[in-house]
Amino acid sequence: MKTVFAFALILVFCCTLIFSGPAVLSGPTVSAALPPEVRKELASLQKDLRSVTTLVRKKEVDEAKALIRKVEDRLAELAISDDEKDRSFTALKSTLERSKLLIPVSFEQQVAPILKDNCVSCHDADSAGGMLRLDTYTNMTRGSRSGPLAIPGRPLNSLIMAKIMTPDMRQRMPRNAAKLSDEDISLIGRWIEQGAEFDGEDKDAMIGESTTPKKPPVKVVMADGSETVSFMKDVAPFLVTICLGCHSGNNPRGGYNVTTFEQLLSDGDTGSTIVPGNPDESYIVDLVLRQDPLKMPAGQARIKQSQALALEKWIREGAHFDGRDPKAPLRSLVPTDAEIEAARLAAMSDEDFSKRRIDQAASIWKQVSPRAEGVTHTTDNLVVHGNVTDARLKQFGEWGESHLAGLMEKYKLPSGSQPWRGRLIVFVTKDRFDYEEFNTVLMDGRRTPKSISGHAFLTPRFETMYVAMHDVGDTESANSMSAQQLLNSLLSEAYLNRSGASLPDWLRQGFGMMESGMAPGSEFAKALPGRAIQALSTITDASRIFENNTFAPDEVGPVGYLLVRFLISNGGVGKIQQLIGSLSTNPNVGQAIQQAYGTSAANLGQAFMKNGR
Structure with a gap:
C-alpha cells in the first residue's frame, strides 16, 4: 500500500504542476482580457486535440505527434502573457498535456536510455545484481530472484516501480545514487501501463542500441613488418592498463570503446578519434600528447610521454594491427604482469628454479624476521629454513620426506611429475612470535588464534609455495598436535593444493x-568432534558449511576434519578426488558437489549435520 500511495502522490504532484500551471496567491488580481478571436482560436485548437485519441487508437502515432506539435507551435506564436491566461488557455493546456500522455512511450527511445544510464552497469553479464540483468529486453523479461520486473498494464504491482520509488535509500535503485527524476519514473510507469511493449529491432541486442547512430565499418590493415612501432607490444599494453577501465562496457566514457581493436578504430562521440596515417587529425593524440593541461587519461593515472609518442607514431605509420584477431578483447591479447612473470618462470630451467626457491626462502624469512638469522637445509623435495638448530632442521627434513613418500604412494602423481616445482619451502620458527609474524607481515595483519601454529600458502604456477609453522615440540596434547604431526598436516595440505587452485579452507x-598421522584415539583427535560440534551449532543453512568464511580460523580445521572423514566414508576416495578435480577448475563449491555427489550442497550438508559427527 505504501508503494501505491507513493506512486499516487507522484502522479498527483506531477499532474498538479502540469495542469494547474504556476501557483497563484489568493486575493484580488487584475488580468488583461484575451481578444475574442484568440479565445476562439484556443477553443478550436482544443477541439483539434480531441483527434489525438482516435489517431493513437488507429496506430497513427506520428500523425498524433504532429498534431500536438502544431498546437504547441501555435501557442508559442501567440505568446500569451501570464496576465492574459484565462480559462480558455488553461483548458487548452490541460487538454494538451493529457494528449501527450496518450502518446505511447517508446522503450528504445525513452525507457532504454534511462535504464542504460542508471541501471545496466550493475545489472549486466558481468555483475547481475540480484540475479537481474537489464542489458537486453529478453533478459529484462526473465526478471530476478524476486520475481518479474514489470507486469504489463500494472505499474503499481511491478517490482521495478517499487524499487525506483521506495523512500528507503537502502532498498531504492539505483543503489548509492540519486533517485530517478519524477519524469523518468513517470515514463517507466506509463510504459508499463501501456503494456511494456518492445519497439526495437532485436530483443537480444543491447538495450537502446537502435538509438545509437550506426558507425561506418572499420577497415583493419594488418601489419606487414615494415612498422617501427608494434601495436601489440608498444600500444595495446597501456591501453589495457590505463584506458580500458573508462572506455569499455555498456556505457563507455565519451561513447568511445577500446575493448577490441575494431572498436578502438571506431569513432567516439567527438568524431575522428584515430585517423590512420594522420595523427594531426586524430583526436586521441590531442588528448594524450598536445593539450595543455592533458585531459586524458582522467584521474591520477598518466600515460608516459614515451607511450604517447609511440601511439602517435603508430597512427602515422597507418595504425596497423599485428595481433591475432581484431575482434577479440584486447585484454585477452595482452598478457598481464602476472602472466608475464609466469611465462618467465616457466622458461627457467629446473636448476635455476630450484636456486630461485632457495633464494626466495631467505628473502621471505628476512621480511618476517630480520633480526633472527635463518639457516637452510635442503632435501629432494623441500627447502627447510628457520632459526631452530641445524639438527632440528635436518630432522624436519627427514620427517617431511618420509611423509611425502607415503602421500605419493597413496595419492599417485602423473608419471614423471614432481610434487612441487623447485621444492616446497618449510619455514620452522623456534618461537611462536616469529611464526605469528608470518601472518602479521605477509597476510596483512591476519590474527593468529592460539590454537593455530602453522599454515600453508601456495600460489598458482608455483611462484610462491611454502608452509610456515612453530616448532611446538614432540609431545601431543588435547590442544595441540606434535611438531611432526603438524608438519605432516601442512605438507598434506600443500600436496593436495600443489596446483595453487582455490580449494576451500575446510x-x-x-x-x-x-x-597428519595422529592416532584416532589420541587426545587431540578425541577433542576435535567437540570443537566441531560447537562451531556447527550456529549453522542454520547447511549449504554454508562448504563455503569459506563460515567458520572462525580456529574452527575450520576441526570442522574440515569431520567433513572430509564423512565424505570419504560416504563416497570413498574417488568421490572426493572428483570433488577436488572439479574445484581445481571451477571454484563454485555448490556446482562441484552436485557433479561429484549428485546432490545439492544443502542436502549434503544436512546429511553431514545429522550423521557426520
Whole structure:
C-alpha cells in the first residue's frame, strides 16, 4: 500500500504542476482580457486535440505527434502573457498535456536510455545484481530472484516501480545514487501501463542500441613488418592498463570503446578519434600528447610521454594491427604482469628454479624476521629454513620426506611429475612470535588464534609455495598436535593444493589433519568432534558449511576434519578426488558437489549435520 500511495502522490504532484500551471496567491488580481478571436482560436485548437485519441487508437502515432506539435507551435506564436491566461488557455493546456500522455512511450527511445544510464552497469553479464540483468529486453523479461520486473498494464504491482520509488535509500535503485527524476519514473510507469511493449529491432541486442547512430565499418590493415612501432607490444599494453577501465562496457566514457581493436578504430562521440596515417587529425593524440593541461587519461593515472609518442607514431605509420584477431578483447591479447612473470618462470630451467626457491626462502624469512638469522637445509623435495638448530632442521627434513613418500604412494602423481616445482619451502620458527609474524607481515595483519601454529600458502604456477609453522615440540596434547604431526598436516595440505587452485579452507585443512598421522584415539583427535560440534551449532543453512568464511580460523580445521572423514566414508576416495578435480577448475563449491555427489550442497550438508559427527 505504501508503494501505491507513493506512486499516487507522484502522479498527483506531477499532474498538479502540469495542469494547474504556476501557483497563484489568493486575493484580488487584475488580468488583461484575451481578444475574442484568440479565445476562439484556443477553443478550436482544443477541439483539434480531441483527434489525438482516435489517431493513437488507429496506430497513427506520428500523425498524433504532429498534431500536438502544431498546437504547441501555435501557442508559442501567440505568446500569451501570464496576465492574459484565462480559462480558455488553461483548458487548452490541460487538454494538451493529457494528449501527450496518450502518446505511447517508446522503450528504445525513452525507457532504454534511462535504464542504460542508471541501471545496466550493475545489472549486466558481468555483475547481475540480484540475479537481474537489464542489458537486453529478453533478459529484462526473465526478471530476478524476486520475481518479474514489470507486469504489463500494472505499474503499481511491478517490482521495478517499487524499487525506483521506495523512500528507503537502502532498498531504492539505483543503489548509492540519486533517485530517478519524477519524469523518468513517470515514463517507466506509463510504459508499463501501456503494456511494456518492445519497439526495437532485436530483443537480444543491447538495450537502446537502435538509438545509437550506426558507425561506418572499420577497415583493419594488418601489419606487414615494415612498422617501427608494434601495436601489440608498444600500444595495446597501456591501453589495457590505463584506458580500458573508462572506455569499455555498456556505457563507455565519451561513447568511445577500446575493448577490441575494431572498436578502438571506431569513432567516439567527438568524431575522428584515430585517423590512420594522420595523427594531426586524430583526436586521441590531442588528448594524450598536445593539450595543455592533458585531459586524458582522467584521474591520477598518466600515460608516459614515451607511450604517447609511440601511439602517435603508430597512427602515422597507418595504425596497423599485428595481433591475432581484431575482434577479440584486447585484454585477452595482452598478457598481464602476472602472466608475464609466469611465462618467465616457466622458461627457467629446473636448476635455476630450484636456486630461485632457495633464494626466495631467505628473502621471505628476512621480511618476517630480520633480526633472527635463518639457516637452510635442503632435501629432494623441500627447502627447510628457520632459526631452530641445524639438527632440528635436518630432522624436519627427514620427517617431511618420509611423509611425502607415503602421500605419493597413496595419492599417485602423473608419471614423471614432481610434487612441487623447485621444492616446497618449510619455514620452522623456534618461537611462536616469529611464526605469528608470518601472518602479521605477509597476510596483512591476519590474527593468529592460539590454537593455530602453522599454515600453508601456495600460489598458482608455483611462484610462491611454502608452509610456515612453530616448532611446538614432540609431545601431543588435547590442544595441540606434535611438531611432526603438524608438519605432516601442512605438507598434506600443500600436496593436495600443489596446483595453487582455490580449494576451500575446510577441504585443505581437513585433508591435512586426516593425513597428519595422529592416532584416532589420541587426545587431540578425541577433542576435535567437540570443537566441531560447537562451531556447527550456529549453522542454520547447511549449504554454508562448504563455503569459506563460515567458520572462525580456529574452527575450520576441526570442522574440515569431520567433513572430509564423512565424505570419504560416504563416497570413498574417488568421490572426493572428483570433488577436488572439479574445484581445481571451477571454484563454485555448490556446482562441484552436485557433479561429484549428485546432490545439492544443502542436502549434503544436512546429511553431514545429522550423521557426520
